[in-house]
Amino acid sequence: MSQSDLQFTFDDQIISAKSGQSVGAALLAADVRKLRTTRFDQNPRGVFCGIGVCFDCLVVIDGITNQRACIVEVKPGMKVQTQVGSNA
């Protein structure tokens, strides 16, 4: 099975991914490290533990908040956005 390329958006960027990759992995491959900002101090956060334990890599996917980028697999046409605090 070859790794086919697919595309999704992160905010206003078009990002390429290989099928089977997580959103977090595809974003890192595209040099995108900042995924969200924290709700009290507005600090940027990205992938930390990479295995779904730390809940730091939260992004909004197709309108739903608190999605762990390191776990969710990329689907073609997915709309991923920076999560601001707990908001979309």
Place this chain on the structure above:
Amino acid sequence: MHNVVIIGAGPAGLSAALSAAAAGAPVLLLDNNPRLGGQYWRTFTEDTDRERSQHFDLDTGLILMNAVKARKDIEVWSGAQIWSASHQQGVNTLRVIYQGIEKIINTKNLVICTGAYDRTLPFPGWDIPGIMTPGGVQSLLKGHGVLAGKKVVVAGSGPFLLPVAAGVIKSGGTVLELLEANKSRRWLLSPLTLLENISKIKEAFYYIKTISEGKLRARFGQAVVAAHRGDNGELNSVDIAVINRNFKIKKIRNVKCDVAAIGWGFTADTSIAGALGCKQVIAKDDGVVVLVNDDQQTSITGVFAAGEITGIGGSELSMAEGVIAGLAAAKYVGCNVNILKAHRKRRAKKQRFADALIKSYPVKSGWKSWLNDQTVICRCEEVNLSDLKHAIKELGATDSRTAKLLTRCGMGLCQGRVCGRSVVDLVADEIKISPTDTDRISAVNRPIISPIPLGVLAAGE
């Protein structure tokens, strides 16, 4: 119709599933990942040659995973998320979200193989995007074919740093520094233990070869003690310190990098075992583990545990334990089983090696001296050291539970998985006592195992 229920499809769970099924007990294997293999045998493509480059021994994993997939008497639920586990009058009830809906499993027997995750320590700047765990960097490589950064610093303590550094180099990345906090002479284990674990020596040399080919030399007695961000808010350098044997800083130098993979061994994931009421004890690395007897049975009859949750010890020990746990579970449900001496001998051998390793990679208390008042301790709730100190000094918190209630440490989405262990040490240090077992255990136990949407809770039975 299954007889044995197993949680976790890493080395221990896969071994338990195969041994239980071979002994005549059909198995239900629950795992929260989309693919078998746990953390240890993550793969990305079907190209086994490519995948082998990221593993020391993928073939053993492939044998186990293919065998599990091929057996009709092992039913696998991948992507199954257990959110609640309780034990009442001999019956264990698991509430599982599987394919979007809640399923309830009531079983008298259980084999828990929930593994472990990287242990982290807070330090100034550890929340900057670009600071990761070794497990995270490795998972990105093994499971997604992605190199987290171009200039990587690998640091912390423990044998796990080696394969992570080797993995980065094999993928074409640059490891700028490989830092082991403890002194190199600790790597000299007792000759007997080494001799009986030749495979581990081979494994070490496998990594060392890769690392020297990458022109990298490991440095001992050094650690990353702070991280700094660039104007874009992302990691651009780390402070590396020469540290003394108690981990106190002697000298600092700064190194530019875009990723730092920092880890301090592992924390066992005992939340399901704890929720059922299995007795937990403190291991030599101060981590909480599940107590098991010679048959891998916990303090609850019919509930078995194998792998890292009974003590951090690596994949080979996990497999040895898994075999025994699977056989013991099959025996418990009535199969005619004889647990061979050879299995116990093999486990003992692996255990001796694991024990020697744990002694070699202690985390010394001096790490607390790297922190300043602004260092974030609870990442989820952005609680920093001065907030924690305030709760202790001014508001009277004398245990980590009260500190949690007064500061929100551990109340965020990860429910203390990342900060819990450190908070126990920091609180005890502030009030000048030794952390109690109760404190340590309550920091890693959570009755709600994982978050579920309220609608799913409402819709269940």
Place this chain on the structure above:
Amino acid sequence: MKNPDAIVIGAGVVGACSALSLTNAGLRVLVIDRGPVASGTTGAGEGNILVSDKEPSAELTLAVRSRDAWFELNTDIGGGFELEPKGGVVVSRSEKGIASLKKLSQIQKTSGIEVVELDAAEVRKIEPFISSSVEYAVLYPGDAQCQPMLAAAQIMRAVRKRGGQFIQGESVKSINISSGKVVGLKTDKNNYSCPIIINATGTWAGEIATMAGSYLPIMPRRGFILVTSPVPKIVHHKVYDADYVANVASSDADLQSSAVVEGTESGTILIGASRERVGFKSDLDVAVLRQLARQAISLFPILSNMLFLRAYRGFRPYAPDHLPVIGEDANVAGLWHAAGHEGAGIGLAPATGELITAQITGNKTFMDPTPFSPKRFKESVHVAV
């Protein structure tokens, strides 16, 4: 502290408020708790400061004074416990319920409680995410919220700063009595001489009374609270179903539950409220959690997508007539009880402190404390000590 003027047993919110009132009145106060601050029911509280959920009664008078006392206390000690005058919105969706709610709110109005009736459009204006099935509600601007653990901790801090002392980790083993009067108490570690003891042990108050050879019928009533992950501001007030009032007053042992939903400063949403008489059974009961989730979603459908992160449970202390106990023991002079506030402990704590202090110091009380007297329990047993 040698020879304190008063010992308060219990560093929950009621004990802390009692200690503060006594300290402010000039007494040297020692507080003893077998655990840390807020380690009993206070640590499982929601932080309700309500005037809306009581019919005109002694308890309502206590609640009204206590609500104002909270804000005075906040100023006095410098805050730090997320006190919020957020207001409560009580809804009802059945014809019968709406009629009862209308009646209750009119009666409360005559007692001086501010009430604002809301029709369907007006409710939606102040709570945009509330279910479209809500067509009538009453807003109580007087209702407020705080973080109970922080409240108890901040109050105890003030007590210590003003000369009081807090000893934690000591368990009271006996009350020392001579000629029917308190002379001190004994813990597992020490002996203390003192003529005044305040029993603020909440759900365990009956045990202290028994130790003194007296009697206090306080029983546990278990409650659970669900907590969501932090979410954007969805619920703006404390919103609860009018059934709540009936459940509090019920003597039914079975599960009584009705929706109580509110946001917190930290961004999480708290969902209650359940009441069961199951002794001190402490495991999480999934059936109860499910019921709470269903009720909350019925009130705020958007909650369906929010993550349920953790749950906690506590044991509310209640007396058979559902009124708190605030006064001198029926049999033992010098033993004062400040306990049994059921689910209103947080709200009623400061006024309880004032009432007990006034009685102890012989000053004028702001209301007649007779309804709360421990002497009201007919089964009071006198044992010669």
